[in-house]
Amino acid sequence: MLQINHYTKQYTPNGPKAVDDLSLHILPGEIYGFLGHNGAGKTTTIKACCGILDFTEGEILVNGMSIKTQPLECKKIMSYIPDNPDLYEFMSGIQYLNFVGDVYRVPTDIREKRIAEYSADMGITDALAEKVGGYSHGMKQKLAIVAALMHEPKLLIMDEPFVGLDPKAAFILKQFMRRFCDNGGAIFFSTHVLEVAEKLCDKIAIIRGGKLLASGDIESVKGNESLEEVFLELVDDMKIDDGQAQEGEKNA
Amino acid sequence: MLKILLKTRLLALLDRFSGSGKGKKALDTRKIIFLVILGIALLGITGYLLSLVLRPMYASISKTENVWLYFALAGAAAFLVSFMMTSFYAQGAIFEAQDNEMLLSMPIPPSAILGSRIGALYLLNFFFSAVFLGAAGIVKLTSGGTATALGIVIYILCIFLLALISTTLSCLLGWGVSIVTRRMRRKALFQLLFSLAFLALFYVISFGDIMKNLKTIGENSEGLAGVFRGVLYPFHVLGVACAQGGIKEFLIFAAICIVPFALMWLIMSKSFVKIVTSKGGAKKIKYEAKALKGSSVTWSLAKKDLTRFFNSSSYMLNAGLGLIYTIGLGIYLLITVKTGTAAEAANAAATAAAAAETPRLLDRLMAIAGPGGLPLLFALILALVAGFTYISGPSISAEGNNLWILKSMPLRAAEVLKSKVAAHLTIALPVSLVGSLILAVAIPMEAVQIAILILLPLLAHCFCALIGVIGNLYLGKVNFPSLAKAVKSNSAQLVPMLSTVIVTGLPSVLFFTVLKNSGIAFTTILFITLGLLAACDIGMYIFLSSPAAQKRWDKVGNA
Numbered sequence: 001m002l003q004i005n006h007y008t009k010q011y012t013p014n015g016p017k018a019v020d021d022l023s024l025h026i027l028p029g030e031i032y033g034f035l036g037h038n039g040a041g042k043t044t045t046i047k048a049c050c051g052i053l054d055f056t057e058g059e060i061l062v063n064g065m066s067i068k069t070q071p072l073e074c075k076k077i078m079s080y081i082p083d084n085p086d087l088y089e090f091m092s093g094i095q096y097l098n099f100v101g102d103v104y105r106v107p108t109d110i111r112e113k114r115i116a117e118y119s120a121d122m123g124i125t126d127a128l129a130e131k132v133g134g135y136s137h138g139m140k141q142k143l144a145i146v147a148a149l150m151h152e153p154k155l156l157i158m159d160e161p162f163v164g165l166d167p168k169a170a171f172i173l174k175q176f177m178r179r180f181c182d183n184g185g186a187i188f189f190s191t192h193v194l195e196v197a198e199k200l201c202d203k204i205a206i207i208r209g210g211k212l213l214a215s216g217d218i219e220s221v222k223g224n225e226s227l228e229e230v231f232l233e234l235v236d237d238m239k240i241d242d243g244q245a246q247e248g249e250k251n252a
Numbered sequence: 253m254l255k256i257l258l259k260t261r262l263l264a265l266l267d268r269f270s271g272s273g274k275g276k277k278a279l280d281t282r283k284i285i286f287l288v289i290l291g292i293a294l295l296g297i298t299g300y301l302l303s304l305v306l307r308p309m310y311a312s313i314s315k316t317e318n319v320w321l322y323f324a325l326a327g328a329a330a331f332l333v334s335f336m337m338t339s340f341y342a343q344g345a346i347f348e349a350q351d352n353e354m355l356l357s358m359p360i361p362p363s364a365i366l367g368s369r370i371g372a373l374y375l376l377n378f379f380f381s382a383v384f385l386g387a388a389g390i391v392k393l394t395s396g397g398t399a400t401a402l403g404i405v406i407y408i409l410c411i412f413l414l415a416l417i418s419t420t421l422s423c424l425l426g427w428g429v430s431i432v433t434r435r436m437r438r439k440a441l442f443q444l445l446f447s448l449a450f451l452a453l454f455y456v457i458s459f460g461d462i463m464k465n466l467k468t469i470g471e472n473s474e475g476l477a478g479v480f481r482g483v484l485y486p487f488h489v490l491g492v493a494c495a496q497g498g499i500k501e502f503l504i505f506a507a508i509c510i511v512p513f514a515l516m517w518l519i520m521s522k523s524f525v526k527i528v529t530s531k532g533g534a535k536k537i538k539y540e541a542k543a544l545k546g547s548s549v550t551w552s553l554a555k556k557d558l559t560r561f562f563n564s565s566s567y568m569l570n571a572g573l574g575l576i577y578t579i580g581l582g583i584y585l586l587i588t589v590k591t592g593t594a595a596e597a598a599n600a601a602a603t604a605a606a607a608a609e610t611p612r613l614l615d616r617l618m619a620i621a622g623p624g625g626l627p628l629l630f631a632l633i634l635a636l637v638a639g640f641t642y643i644s645g646p647s648i649s650a651e652g653n654n655l656w657i658l659k660s661m662p663l664r665a666a667e668v669l670k671s672k673v674a675a676h677l678t679i680a681l682p683v684s685l686v687g688s689l690i691l692a693v694a695i696p697m698e699a700v701q702i703a704i705l706i707l708l709p710l711l712a713h714c715f716c717a718l719i720g721v722i723g724n725l726y727l728g729k730v731n732f733p734s735l736a737k738a739v740k741s742n743s744a745q746l747v748p749m750l751s752t753v754i755v756t757g758l759p760s761v762l763f764f765t766v767l768k769n770s771g772i773a774f775t776t777i778l779f780i781t782l783g784l785l786a787a788c789d790i791g792m793y794i795f796l797s798s799p800a801a802q803k804r805w806d807k808v809g810n811a
Contacts, residue, residue: 108546
């Protein structure tokens with residue numbers, strides 16, 4: 001469903017690589033977690049997968065179509081939920097959902113049904129007449145999730161989707177994610193919550209300083225240890241490596 | 253504490269003028285010094301330009317017994333300009349500042365927060381007082397006027413005091429709007445209407461009589477002096493204090509400035525925390541499912557932009573100014589035609605052709621335009637005014653933090669860009685049409701003139717909408733911290749405004765200057781303008797669907 005091949009991103013031509021030669025394959029039916037510390041390159045990668053951010057080298061394919069050469073076809077079958085859902089604050093919730101329905105050309109009877117169903121699941125139905133500007137962070141996040149599901153995408157790309165959600169909404173979202181993938185969809189999402197990744201994901205990738213440290217089935221990555229222990233070990237190893245490299249540079 | 257907060261406000265102001273944006277380095281000492289020097293230079297240049305107007309005025313008034321009128325006029329102008337500039341800014345700067353909550357959570361007295369806000373506003377007002385009264389004083393001294401040491405001290409103190417009046421009124425306006433709109437749903441529209449009504453009332457009460465009397469200032473300074481001795485008494489005492497160094501007048505003026513300012517401070521300090529911490533409290537509306545109406549992609553995008561426009565008073569006030577002028581011009585003519593003034597003007601156009609030298613610009617233009625030139629001139633004016641309606645100009649910058657929504661959707665650049673043009677024209681075209689029709693009713697004219705009166709402004713609005721989007725596509729940034737700042741960004745305003753005025757006005761400027769004796773009719777020139785605008789409009793519309801536009805759109809917000 002989503003193939004990232006040798007993806008490299010430099011923000012300036014001769015500057016450092018924000019992400020360096022990253023390759024990941026996300027298959028239909030998989031929940032793929034993307035882990036890394038702050039500034040590791042998770043959001044940069046996710047934005048490139050959604051066609052929001054250009055990239056320097058490599059290739060990203062959505063259902064076999066290149067995000068660079070066929071962006072509209074790719075975007076029709078996927079949805080993106082950013083870490084900070086900056087939605088149109090001047091619109092009411094229902095206006096925003098209707099707008100999304102218009103853009104994805106969802107027939108009105110179907111969009112009414114989906115809005116009713118997903119809004120009820122997320123517990124935001126009563127607030128749909130209010131302006132988005134008056135929503136809390138969690139409410140905006142829920143509205144962004146409902147909007148993302150409006151056209152029933154095959155691929156969901158989410159950046160820290162659990163931030164700001166109350167326990168009930170987080171539980172419903174986790175259930176939904178599982179159901180979505182069981183029905184053939186694929187999810188690629190970043191998170192800092194290792195417990196969620198450990199319990200929810202089929203596969204994970206750990207990135208640090210723009211480089212892939214580990215990826216694959218969750219069991220093969222973590223072995224007999226907890227995901228938290230593995231993550232910290234990998235990060236610490238890198239710190240030691242970084243320290244040695246810096247020491248080498250000084251000596252040189 | 254107040255000093256620290258005031259310093260922070262000043263740094264924020266300087267940062268704003270230096271063109272802040274993400275990824276920009278913070279202000280350092282060198283940049284601050286540079287900006288301060290730039291500010292002083294701006295002060296000097298503005299003062300010099302003002303002196304060009306003030307010098308003949310002083311020469312005219314100094315011959316009369318009302319020399320104080322010269323300073324009274326300069327003070328009134330300073331007050332008018334500073335109030336116009338800061339009144340819309342006050343509410344946002346005091347009650348809707350983003351850091352209000354953060355500062356209130358710190359051990360800082362609310363009075364210090366309020367003081368820093370009002371202090372920054374006072375400095376902005378002081379800039380205008382200093383420019384106007386400063387230039388007036390320099391002109392007087394360099395034109396043979398004299399002053400005593402005491403007079404100079406009083407004059408300098410008056411500059412400081414004058415800024416208090418506009419600060420007081422701006423703050424009270426902001427306070428009133430905040431109080432009234434606290435529990436409102438349609439805040440933006442109310443703020444717009446309230447501000448316009450307040451300004452109109454203020455203008456009519458205070459300055460309507462000045463404008464009437466300014467025309468005859470040289471011959472009849474007594475008439476104008478009477479206005480100042482009456483409704484504009486504060487400026488009368490200011491004038492006497494500055495011109496003659498009158499201590500009594502100075503003390504009265506000081507009381508007029510300080511007492512209302514102190515009262516304003518008292519009122520605001522009592523309600524500041526309540527207003528700032530109030531979250532509106534408008535009654536919640538429970539959603540009840542209704543049948544949804546679908547729209548085409550372009551129209552849905554345009555509706556989104558229209559909603560954004562009508563929900564921002566600063567967007568409406570800045571980018572929709574031309575529409576107010578259009579309707580204002582039409583209504584003014586409707587009123588004057590009732591009294592016969594416009595009809596006389598239309599008739600006068602024919603006779604004006606015979607006049608070799610007529611003093612007023614409009615008369616001179618009509619003399620060149622020939623009989624029946626008045627409706628054509630108005631058609632041109634309405635078309636030029638279209639440049640002041642630049643709704644599409646900041647429409648891409650206005651996406652700001654919401655840009656990810658459009659970018660992650662399956663949308664072609666053409667759909668997004670054309671929707672922005674559509675939103676602009678949805679607002680501008682009906683207003684333009686109404687303005688033209690009012691004029692067509694007010695002034696007798698032929699069918700061809702009616703056609704030009706309607707078509708020329710319409711095509712100019714299309715031009716402005718298209719060039720606005722293209723200009724913003726190429727020059728606009730998307731990292732403005734707020735919609736208000738995106739709307740007021742230079743390129744967003746200047747590209748559509750200047751290019752519309754230049755393209756629409758250039759053929760007529762050539763006609764009135766180089767080609768005035770060529771025998772070409774003014775109607776022909778306007779037909780050429782129509783052709784030019786239509787060609788540009790078609791060309792730009794085609795461009796919006798081009799690969800070049802798509803490529804550029806792909807780069808917007810893409811680091």
